[in-house]
Amino acid sequence: MSAYQDLLAFQRETEALQQVSGRLGWDQETVMPRGAAAQRGEEMAAMEGVLHARRTDPRVGDWLAGIDDAALDTVAAAQMRHIRRAHDRATRVPARLSAELARVTSLAQGAWAEARAADDFQRFAPILAEVIRLRQEEGAALAEGTDYTPYDAMIQDYEPGASAAFLENLFGALRPRLVSLREKLLGAPTPKGLSGTFDVAQQLALSETIAKAFGYDLARGRIDRAVHPFSSGSGQDVRITTRTDAENPFDCVYSTIHEVGHACYEQNIHSDFLLTPLGAGVSMGVHESQSRIYENQIGRSRAFCEYLYRQMRDRFGDIGVDSADAFYAAVNTVHRDYIRTEADEVQYNLHVLIRFDLERQLISGDLPVADLEQAWNERFEADFGYPVNKPSNGCLQDVHWSVGLFGYFPTYTLGNVYAGSLHEALLRDVPQLDEQLMRGDTSGATGWLRENVQQHGGLYEPRELITLACGKAPSEAPLLDYLEAKFGAIYGV
Incomplete structure (x- = not known):
């Protein structure tokens, strides 16, 4: 087992360096001075160069060759599965390309933020084209000698084992019922919303209370503000951002x-x-299942809204609705909007499908960057029935493409599918869930998720993990059934 022990010791240092690199990204999004962008790009490129050298170190291949897989237990075998996969992918990508991607995406992130603030896509287009060119080169290198397309190869970074064809079939099964439900709901009277002005300091205080209620350990984390909320880190240093x-x-x-x-x-x-x-986390689809089930099936449930309504009234006084039922309806209003991150549960996945289709065309070269804004606007109006009013509400709203995350967007909808299946199993196993949530006690739900999903980290493959947690393979049916029952009751349709 000497080769195994030596490899894990080496990998531990690599993992630590990856955490340091991630902290640079967190700093860039939260407190880095604006004038530091160019230097930060060089720093990120230097870190990526070090990491790439470690991932492709010839000793990793030698250690892997010296390990007897038959002698490994379940945990050790899973460790080797991940290391082999990462090593194979890293050795396919030239060090020059890896460092250049880190440098350019760091610069592109700043360019995106400036273009978004100015509502000017053309300010962002040139560097986006450069990001895409580099990612196309990387995708081709990753796909060479496999059955993957370059886009399929990119998906593996976020959801191992998935493919564009698999996702397209899944999304095709979701779309008809989502569109039908959306049309029914938008044709019904809209629930009354909140009214008033809500003090930002009180919002941040409430967000901390809610974070603790869901089990977030602030001794190993922190909450900051950013343009685009995100989570960063793992283990003993896991940070989040929000916005107000x-x-x-x-x-x-x-x-x-x-x-x-x-x-x-x-x-x-x-x-x-x-x-x-x-x-x-084993994949972004599984990761998204956790964020979505916390946010939606738990956080937007009738039971938790009972607790949240009391919290809001205590902090803000009159909020424009006078009962927990009215508050629950306001929380779950289905409305016209442009922004994916602010979309209701019914329409959210329709936003994702736009991005999935457009980014595949960008990577294949069928959609030039110069035509992206027009293509986005035409697709959005066709799907949602009204035009995009400005780029920050259109193709500039998300940070993902600026940092090269092609293949990431479909994992959001995959995560919703996983969340639907997990919620079905959660309700089966925790029959007192609603009574707990009405008191603001999420421990029944979060404890079940910790036991059945979270503690395992990368031990299982993504779909294997969800299948073990649920007792059956995940499918789109539980999510669709949940949405139709919940919103049908709220809207009386």
């Missing part, structure tokens, strides 16, 4: 709950897996 709007406190509350779902997944992974390949 004095006119819309739900943005802060539910951005926080969503990111806490991601963060709790990372904090709750078994401590034996710290700084190993098993010490992080």
Whole structure:
């Protein structure tokens, strides 16, 4: 087992360096001075160069060759599965390309933020084209000699084992019932919303209370503000960001709950897996299942809204609705909007499908970057029935493409599918769930998720993990049944 022990010791240092690199990204999104962008790009490129050298170190291949797989237990075999997969992918990508991607995406992130603030897509288009060119080169290198397309190869970074064809079939099964439900709901009277101005300091105080209620350990984390909320880190340092709007406190509350779902997944992974390949969420689809079930099936449930309504009244006084039932309806209003992260549960996945289709065309070269804004606007109007009014509400709203995350967007909808299946199993196994949530006690739900999903980290493959947790393979049916029952009752349709 000497080769195994030597490899894990080497990998532990690599994992630690990856955490340091991630902290640079967190800093860039939260407190880095604006004038530091160019230097940060060089720093990120230098870190990626070090990491790439470690991932492709010839000793890794030698160690892997010297390990007898038949002698490994379940945990060791899973460690080797992850290391072999990462090593194979890393050795396919030239060090030059890896470092250049890190440098350009760091610069592109700043360019995206400036273009978004100015509502000017053309300011972002040139560097986006460069990001896409580099990712196309990387995708081709990863796909060479396999059955994958370059886009399929990119998906493996976020959801191992998935493919564009698989996702297209899944999304095709979702779309008809989602569109039908959306049309029924938008044709019904809209519930009354909140009114008033909501003090930002109180919103942040509430977000901390809610984060703790969902089990987020602030001794190993922190909450900051950013343009685009995110979670960063794993193990003993897991940080989240949220955002505030004095006119819309739900943005802060539910951005926080969503990111806490991601963060709790990372904090709750078994401590034996710290700084190993098993010490992080197994895929972005599974990760998103945690953030979405925290945010939606738990956080937007009638029972939890009973608790949240009391919290809101205590902090803000008159909020424009006078009962927990009215508050629940306001939380779950289906409305016209442009922003994916603010979309209701019914329409959210329709936003994702736009991105899935467009990014495949960008990577294949069928859609030039110069035509992206027009293609987005035409697709959005066709799907949602009204035009995009400005780029920050259209193709500039998400940070993902600026940092090269092609193949990431479909995992959001896959995560919703996983969340639907997990929720069905949760209701089966925790019959007192609603009584607990009405008191603001999420421990029944979060404890079940910790036990059945989160503690395992990367021990199982994504669909295997969800199947073990649910007792059956995940499918789109539980999510669709849940949406139709919930919103049908709220809207009386």
